[in-house]
Amino acid sequence: MTHSAIAPSTGVKKRLLTGLKPTGTLHIGNYFATIKPFYEMYGEYESFIMVADYHAVTTARDPKRLRNNILENTRDYLAVGIDPEKALLFQQSSVTEHTELAWIFECLVTVPFLMQCHAYKDKVAKGIEPTAGLFNYPMLMAADILLYDAEIIPVGADQRQHVEYAREAVKKFNLAYGETFVAPQELIHDAVATVPGTDGQKMSKSYRNTIPLFGTKDEIAKAVMSIVTDSGAGRPEHVYAVHKLFKSDEELETLYAEKEGKYKDLKEALIEDIESVIAPMRERRVSISDDDVRKVLEEGSAKAKEIAGEKMRVVRQKIGISGA
Ligand code: ADP
Numbered sequence: 183m184t185h186s187a188i189a190p191s192t193g194v195k196k197r198l199l200t201g202l203k204p205t206g207t208l209h210i211g212n213y214f215a216t217i218k219p220f221y222e223m224y225g226e227y228e229s230f231i232m233v234a235d236y237h238a239v240t241t242a243r244d245p246k247r248l249r250n251n252i253l254e255n256t257r258d259y260l261a262v263g264i265d266p267e268k269a270l271l272f273q274q275s276s277v278t279e280h281t282e283l284a285w286i287f288e289c290l291v292t293v294p295f296l297m298q299c300h301a302y303k304d305k306v307a308k309g310i311e312p313t314a315g316l317f318n319y320p321m322l323m324a325a326d327i328l329l330y331d332a333e334i335i336p337v338g339a340d341q342r343q344h345v346e347y348a349r350e351a352v353k354k355f356n357l358a359y360g361e362t363f364v365a366p367q368e369l370i371h372d373a374v375a376t377v378p379g380t381d382g383q384k385m386s387k388s389y390r391n392t393i394p395l396f397g398t399k400d401e402i403a404k405a406v407m408s409i410v411t412d413s414g415a416g417r418p419e420h421v422y423a424v425h426k427l428f429k430s431d432e433e434l435e436t437l438y439a440e441k442e443g444k445y446k447d448l449k450e451a452l453i454e455d456i457e458s459v460i461a462p463m464r465e466r467r468v469s470i471s472d473d474d475v476r477k478v479l480e481e482g483s484a485k486a487k488e489i490a491g492e493k494m495r496v497v498r499q500k501i502g503i504s505g506a
């Protein structure tokens with residue numbers, strides 16, 4: 183699906199928004215599916231990138247770790263090159279309108295509808311406690327998006343259904359109270375919809391199969407060397423699948439033909455290719471102080487709150503709790 187950054191009817195820039203939970207160190211799956219597409223597009227749109235800390239609270243139980251992850255993940259976005267003058271970079275929990283709007287949506291969608299959510303079912307199947315917060319997670323995400331009238335949402339494939347749920351919240355609200363929200367669209371590029379990890383399964387913080395985005399060269403090398411190689415076949419598919427993120431098929435065809443069967447050489451080439459992308463960002467990252475990070479979050483959150491506050495004034499009027 184192609185997107186135009188300008189709404190044809192009004193000539194106004196559309197809004198682009200994404201968010202990530204500060205639950206750990208970012209990996210290259212997060213980067214290729216969400217942060218990189220955001221980075222490549224954000225100048226053309228009115229853009230928002232959010233540290234989804236209230237979403238993290240659905241599972242995070244260590245306050246010190248959470249506090250640290252909020253700072254570190256924000257530093258990561260800045261290190262990638264996102265300019266906080268050109269995108270609103272903010273902390274979800276600082277904009278209390280998110281939880282307020284989530285409540286209103288929770289009063290509109292049904293329990294059976296929320297029960298169909300794959301992410302919820304998967305987490306519960308993995309033994310995570312089925313709390314009400316985990317269950318209502320999609321409505322908080324709908325609020326994140328709809329408070330800002332964001333239309334384009336870069337995410338990985340596992341978030342597709344969550345954006346569908348946001349569209350359902352739009353439908354329910356607009357039907358009950360009149361046109362108020364715009365339907366958002368997920369942006370998922372096929373080539374990076376599900377980035378594989380070192381074991382060939384989906385790369386995920388929870389599977390211990392990640393290649394860290396800002397790891398040291400040694401950490402990246404260790405992760406790459408641990409990529410599972412299927413013996414027998416000339417081309418190690420799991421290595422190739424990660425390599426494809428960094429080089430074109432044409433470049434890789436030649437390299438993999440030359441180095442047929444030489445898994446160690448291929449992994450070493452992959453380490454160098456990852457390093458050439460990550461090293462400049464890693465270098466930039468060390469120059470970003472805690473104070474810089476805090477200031478960006480504070481200023482971004484204050485601006486986000488103005489926009490969200492304006493939208494909530496409309497919403498409160500529409501549902502009849504203010505303006506009598
Ligand atoms: P994780 O699964 O590692 O905990 P998150 O749930 O925090 O990652 O995901 C943050 C964002 O990164 C989401 O948009 C998600 O779809 C995307 N993402 C995470 N892992 C991958 C992956 N392996 N491939 C593509 N996108 C991913």
Ligand code: TRP
Nearest residue numbers: 199200201202203234237323326
């Ligand atoms: N649920 C997303 C994830 O697990 C994070 C998220 C929260 C998000 N709010 C969002 C993503 C709004 C896009 C838009 O990764």
